[in-house]
Amino acid sequence: MxxxxxxxxxRTLRDRGFVIFGIGMPVLxxxxxxxxxxGPGGAPMEWKTASMVGMAAYGALGAALGAxxxxxxxxxxxxxxxxxxxxxxxxxxxxxxxxxGSVTVLPAIAAVLLVGALVNGVxxxxxxxxxxxxxLWIGTAPFTLLGLGNGYRLSAQSTGVVNTGCMLxxxxxxxxxxxxxxxxxxxxxxxxxxxxNRFAELGQSVTQGGAPGLGAxxxxxxxxxxxxxxxxxxxxxxxxxx
Amino acid sequence: MExxxxxxxxxxxxxxxxxxxxxxxxxxxYGAVRAVQGLDLDIAAGETVALLGRNGAGKSTTLxxxxxxxxxxxxxxxxxxxxxxxxxxxxxxxxxxxxGKAVPRVTVRELIxxxxxxxxxPMDVDEALELAGLAEFAGRRVDRLSGGQxxxxxxxxxxxxxxxxxxxxxxxxxxxxxxxxxxxxxxxxYARRGNTLVFSTHYLEEADDHADRxxxxxGGRVVADGSGEELKRRTGGTLVSFDLxxxxxxxxxxxxxxxxxxxxxxxxxLRTTDSDATVVALAGLDLVHGLQVTPASxxxxxxxxxxxxxxxxxxxxxxxxxxxxxxxxxxxxxxx
Numbered sequence: 001m002x003x004x005x006x007x008x009x010x011r012t013l014r015d016r017g018f019v020i021f022g023i024g025m026p027v028l029x030x031x032x033x034x035x036x037x038x039g040p041g042g043a044p045m046e047w048k049t050a051s052m053v054g055m056a057a058y059g060a061l062g063a064a065l066g067a068x069x070x071x072x073x074x075x076x077x078x079x080x081x082x083x084x085x086x087x088x089x090x091x092x093x094x095x096x097x098x099x100x101g102s103v104t105v106l107p108a109i110a111a112v113l114l115v116g117a118l119v120n121g122v123x124x125x126x127x128x129x130x131x132x133x134x135x136l137w138i139g140t141a142p143f144t145l146l147g148l149g150n151g152y153r154l155s156a157q158s159t160g161v162v163n164t165g166c167m168l169x170x171x172x173x174x175x176x177x178x179x180x181x182x183x184x185x186x187x188x189x190x191x192x193x194x195x196x197n198r199f200a201e202l203g204q205s206v207t208q209g210g211a212p213g214l215g216a217x218x219x220x221x222x223x224x225x226x227x228x229x230x231x232x233x234x235x236x237x238x239x240x241x242x
Numbered sequence: 243m244e245x246x247x248x249x250x251x252x253x254x255x256x257x258x259x260x261x262x263x264x265x266x267x268x269x270x271x272y273g274a275v276r277a278v279q280g281l282d283l284d285i286a287a288g289e290t291v292a293l294l295g296r297n298g299a300g301k302s303t304t305l306x307x308x309x310x311x312x313x314x315x316x317x318x319x320x321x322x323x324x325x326x327x328x329x330x331x332x333x334x335x336x337x338x339x340x341x342g343k344a345v346p347r348v349t350v351r352e353l354i355x356x357x358x359x360x361x362x363x364p365m366d367v368d369e370a371l372e373l374a375g376l377a378e379f380a381g382r383r384v385d386r387l388s389g390g391q392x393x394x395x396x397x398x399x400x401x402x403x404x405x406x407x408x409x410x411x412x413x414x415x416x417x418x419x420x421x422x423x424x425x426x427x428x429x430x431x432y433a434r435r436g437n438t439l440v441f442s443t444h445y446l447e448e449a450d451d452h453a454d455r456x457x458x459x460x461g462g463r464v465v466a467d468g469s470g471e472e473l474k475r476r477t478g479g480t481l482v483s484f485d486l487x488x489x490x491x492x493x494x495x496x497x498x499x500x501x502x503x504x505x506x507x508x509x510x511x512l513r514t515t516d517s518d519a520t521v522v523a524l525a526g527l528d529l530v531h532g533l534q535v536t537p538a539s540x541x542x543x544x545x546x547x548x549x550x551x552x553x554x555x556x557x558x559x560x561x562x563x564x565x566x567x568x569x570x571x572x573x574x575x576x577x578x
Contacts, residue, residue, distance in 0.1 A: 010348065082342050
């Protein structure tokens with residue numbers, strides 16, 4: 001199965017679209033949002049830090065959903081069908097895909113954090129950097145499952161569109177682009193129930209020197225259970241026709 | 243078209259044995275359409291078998307069920323005595339599917355290396371590439387190959403695990419004549435190692451040239467099963483022609499083995515199931531003038547076997563050249 005993960009990671013990283021939009025976009029947006037229209041003194045350090053977490057979360061979220069887009073493409077190519085007649089069992093294919101997602105989220109997280117530290121001068125304790133990266137990494141799991149569910153359920157074309165839509169919606173409503181504090185009251189309340197918001201909160205709490213709150217973990221866990229159920233359902237339906 | 247001389251390797255002995263593939267009362271429906279209706283088939287280990295049929299005859303459905311990709315509606319499919327899934331899991335099966343497309347963003351070598359590694363006792367990657375005629379493309383990306391080259395990649399994917407049973411769904415569809423010849427040379431080498439080979443085709447010559455046994459499928463059923471020679475014999479597969487030189491044609495239909503008689507000018511054409519007996523009888527009547535004995539064309543045989551072959555089946559019209567054979571094809575068309 002590790003061979004499969006290696007193969008799929010390689011394929012993802014060779015995808016120019018993934019590199020440009022999955023890694024380049026969050027970095028570019030981070031640089032722009034913290035350096036344009038911020039006055040002579042530049043943006044306050046709190047915003048540079050908060051936006052760093054938000055953009056890293058946005059990039060990771062997109063890459064996690066992208067794992068599912070890959071599944072839909074492979075389904076269309078007949079590659080999933082071909083895999084079914086290798087000794088590698090179908091469960092290992094799905095798990096391998098999930099693990100692939102967990103690897104391909106790393107470049108975006110790393111790139112945004114590096115730009116934060118090197119370009120924007122964000123300073124934190126070493127443990128905070130480590131904990132931030134680790135939480136952003138683990139927290140992508142629900143989005144990977146959502147992406148896989150879409151990938152198995154939908155055609156290649158719709159998966160691309162739906163996953164991109166999910167990414168934008170979850171990022172914007174979740175307050176990854178603009179802080180949720182700027183939203184009107186009702187949207188703010190709604191935002192607090194979305195997985196994107198709570199995903200970023202995992203990271204924000206670490207940058208403020210604390211541990212993630214129970215609420216954030218609980219909401220994320222609930223979404224993960226929901227998306228996990230969806231992925232299993234979608235996979236079972238697709239397994240008959242793949 | 244390859245000649246008979248190139249397949250002198252003969253049937254491979256499946257002595258180590260047993261049965262590789264078993265179908266028992268298998269049916270498969272898609273909604274109201276019955277793609278396969280009541281298939282019984284045994285393939286011994288070591289056999290090379292062609293599933294021959296027109297488009298839509300049920301070949302691909304049969305192969306999908308054989309591989310465990312599609313459950314039968316009724317009946318059972320067994321591979322090496324177990325379920326298709328368990329045989330696949332054990333790495334005993336390799337397959338080339340008809341509708342597979344190139345996997346993007348991997349090189350040929352990366353792909354074959356990966357597939358080989360999923361099998362317990364794979365073929366050496368270089369050997370697999372060599373057999374598939376891909377050695378010079380090993381470093382190329384799969385999605386940047388031509389159609390024929392991509393087809394060889396799918397072939398290498400099927401071979402990479404060194405499986406005992408190799409299943410190929412219309413393996414030579416996108417190959418040119420040279421590539422086809424190379425492909426079958428590799429296949430024969432692979433079968434000679436005692437492996438079982440099952441391929442589907444709608445090319446009659448291909449089935450006849452490369453399989454020990456031809457299973458003709460039509461309308462989701464096995465309509466004939468045997469070697470190419472047996473099939474031809476079964477359908478009255480030899481044409482005997484000679485000059486009448488004014489002799490009466492009346493006694494001809496009663497000669498041993500003769501199933502049809504056609505008179506063209508001074509020349510008589512007899513379709514016979516037993517050409518030896520027919521010729522001996524002709525000699526007795528002193529009718530051996532300009533005698534020709536030719537096998538009936540495969541098209542003729544195929545048309546005789548598959549009912550309702552109104553279109554498509556005979557389009558290849560293999561340009562046999564022999565006037566007798568083409569005349570026979572024409573007459574067969576009329577009778578269908």
